[in-house]
Amino acid sequence: MLQELGHHVIGVDASPHMLDQARKRLPGADFLEADLHRLPLPDNAVDTVICALALTHVPDLAPVLAEFARVLRPGGNLVISDAHLLVSYLRPTLARRPGPDGRPSLLAEYHRPLSTDLAAAIPLGFQVRHCEEPRRRRHSLNADTAPNPLPTHMTWDLLHWYPEASAAAMEYSPIVVVWHFQLDSIVKG
Known part of the structure; x- marks a missing residue:
């Protein structure tokens, strides 16, 4: 959607497989293999960082948010979506596809209260512009x-x-x- 609106999109993921999938879907975007802790971008390089459903797998938010602050221009926007803490009470962590040893593997998940996000973001100079907690659509x-x-x-x-x-x-x-x-x-x- 961002690319269709004329934005230059740079995608970052640690998984070469996921990057291959993204390149197929968005051939005009730039994709870089990297960890969220060390983004391959210069300081003040981007206007917006979007991080979708990834921070639940990061043990400590502060270094990752500091990296986002480093690459953002002053006044830049950070949009984060992640699993809500309540999800951890409603469903346990489920096994994913088999790991290298052939056994089902679990991705590490860190379920935190929303205050943890604020405690990591505010000291870095981030201001909250909006927070939303979407629910599933109503059904019978x-x-x-x-x-x-x-x-x-x-x-x-x-x-x-x-x-x-x-x-x-x-x-x-x-x-x-x-x-x-x-x-x-x-x-x-």
Whole structure:
């Protein structure tokens, strides 16, 4: 969408496979292999940083947000979306595809209260412009029409015994948090 609006898009990911997929979908964008802690961009290089569903896998937010502040121009925007803390209570971390040893692997997930995001961002000169906590779309609890709100292989048996309760919990609980921060417009020194 940003590219269609005329923006120069630079995508960064640590996974070569994900970068290959992104290049296929957006051939006109620049894609760089890197870790969020060391973005291959000069200081004050970009107007906006968008980080989608990645920070839940980072143990310490402060260094990553400091890196975002480094590459942003003064007055630049940071938009973050990530799994909401409440999701960790409603569903455990699920195994992903098999790892190098053939066994299912887990991506490390760090579930934090929203105050942790603020505690990491504000000392770096970020100001909150907006925060949103979207919920799942409302749906009927009718078993014939309602989607299964959680995977069927859950280990928490109560979810299977009381599917209406699990559906209600998922319907009314935020699933992600979306932050819009703006970096102070004072020239960084």
